[in-house]
Amino acid sequence: MKKNKLILVFALLSLPFTWAQAQDGTKQAAIKVEGEVTHPLQLSPADLAKMRRVEVRAADRDGKEHHYSGVPLSDILQQAGVTMGPQLRGENMAKYLLVKSADGYEVLFSLPELDSTYSDRVIILADQVDGSPLPANKGPFRIVVPGEKKPARWIWQVTTLSVRFAKE
Amino acid sequence: MGSRLFIFFLGVATICAMPRIPGIHPAGEPYELVYPSYFGNRTNIPADNPLTREGVYLGRLLFYEPRLSANNTISCENCHQQRLAFTDGKPFSQGIDSILTTRSSMSLTNLLWVRHFFWDGRVSSLETQMITPLSAPHEMGQSPERSAEKLRQSRLYPALFRSAFGSDSITGDRIVKAIAQFERTLISANSRYDRYLRGQLQPDSAEARGMALFMRNPSPERSIRGANCEHCHGSPKFFLDQFHNNGLDSIPTDPGRETLTGLAADRGRFRVPTLRNIALTAPYMHDGRFRTCFPFCGC
Numbered sequence A: 001m002k003k004n005k006l007i008l009v010f011a012l013l014s015l016p017f018t019w020a021q022a023q024d025g026t027k028q029a030a031i032k033v034e035g036e037v038t039h040p041l042q043l044s045p046a047d048l049a050k051m052r053r054v055e056v057r058a059a060d061r062d063g064k065e066h067h068y069s070g071v072p073l074s075d076i077l078q079q080a081g082v083t084m085g086p087q088l089r090g091e092n093m094a095k096y097l098l099v100k101s102a103d104g105y106e107v108l109f110s111l112p113e114l115d116s117t118y119s120d121r122v123i124i125l126a127d128q129v130d131g132s133p134l135p136a137n138k139g140p141f142r143i144v145v146p147g148e149k150k151p152a153r154w155i156w157q158v159t160t161l162s163v164r165f166a167k168e
Numbered sequence B: 001m002g003s004r005l006f007i008f009f010l011g012v013a014t015i016c017a018m019p020r021i022p023g024i025h026p027a028g029e030p031y032e033l034v035y036p037s038y039f040g041n042r043t044n045i046p047a048d049n050p051l052t053r054e055g056v057y058l059g060r061l062l063f064y065e066p067r068l069s070a071n072n073t074i075s076c077e078n079c080h081q082q083r084l085a086f087t088d089g090k091p092f093s094q095g096i097d098s099i100l101t102t103r104s105s106m107s108l109t110n111l112l113w114v115r116h117f118f119w120d121g122r123v124s125s126l127e128t129q130m131i132t133p134l135s136a137p138h139e140m141g142q143s144p145e146r147s148a149e150k151l152r153q154s155r156l157y158p159a160l161f162r163s164a165f166g167s168d169s170i171t172g173d174r175i176v177k178a179i180a181q182f183e184r185t186l187i188s189a190n191s192r193y194d195r196y197l198r199g200q201l202q203p204d205s206a207e208a209r210g211m212a213l214f215m216r217n218p219s220p221e222r223s224i225r226g227a228n229c230e231h232c233h234g235s236p237k238f239f240l241d242q243f244h245n246n247g248l249d250s251i252p253t254d255p256g257r258e259t260l261t262g263l264a265a266d267r268g269r270f271r272v273p274t275l276r277n278i279a280l281t282a283p284y285m286h287d288g289r290f291r292t293c294f295p296f297c298g299c
Helices: A002-024 A045-049 A073-079 A090-094 B002-016 B053-063 B126-135 B144-152 B157-165 B172-184 B192-197 B205-215
Strands: A031-035 A041-043 A054-059 A065-072 A095-101 A106-110 A124-129 A142-144 A158-165
Touching (some): A031 A073, A045 A124, A054 A124, A073 A158, A090 A095, B053 B157, B126 B144, B126 B172, B144 B157, B144 B172
Parallel strands (some): A031 A158
Antiparallel strands (some): A065 A124, A124 A142
């Protein structure tokens, strides 16, 4: 009985918090990893914060170099069980990664572009620029491709990483 | 022994990995879709609803069939009239009663390439999309299943369903599939611009200036004027199947795509529709607020 009362008190105390969350009405953005994966993932900002973080220097459309930090795409794909590293051969060479934005924009990478056994370039899912979170219109997650002359694949407001087989 | 076991396992694995074969229509002659190569082939046709000539024919009749509405008064055509590029010329549409829709009726041209339907892109197939206007109480107000019951009583339809789907069975699912087949044939690809793309026409000077403005990014430091309309209405199809907030409202009364995703970044975002047949599809925007093109062209 006493226990029940305690639960009731806790429930009543937590009501304003639940209400405040409902009032806000907005969800937190998350990254979905799907398709040719052994472990489909739904990564929250907190999940990504726990992963290996790297910093890359790259020039955005403004032509100025910035420091972007985030998680290498290859690490995320490996965590989802995508055929990277030693498995990236044979028919797996016909797979691609399609990155999708909240606004419907989509860009494609081949898997070897993202794999350190093929390329030294580290393409990241960035959540910070020059030490601050990405601005709302670009964030919370944006792909940064160092060294790419035209930043059209620096897709912002990323929602989904979809690994697929090219079917022809 | 080991190799035998392996072969046995391989056999089991093969059986388990057999893909499910999607439903193929037993009847009907394939319908040949004709469109320009510059539209690309990223078409949206579900594996279980390939187009047949008989399916498209039936779908066209059903599109204009008032028995699909609760009181037998309206058909799909009510809000999607061919003479208006399959829109209805109104900000909001009236169905079987006096309660209007909450968003403006969209054009049905070139849906073959659309992958997100409704103004907020909440469904990914025409077959799913269609359930709403057919069933919504203030639109046609009748489930496809109820429509099927009504059509079963008709003399006309059983034979048409047989030729389209291989049996007399009239179901809600078949009604939806046939209408979707018809809608996928509504291809608009023979404008003056298409003739220009095919090298058959030279634009006049006003058209050429308009095209340059439409396609170009502004670059004031180099004295280049540009409206960059192409950023959202790019490709020869004049849409990119994307969602944007065009900034007309600082506080949008209709949250648009946010309703679907719950993300603040999606507030006031709507699907960018094609600009093909734009002269016929007034009034404009999801709420039909503009009667002419001028407000958003800035002229």
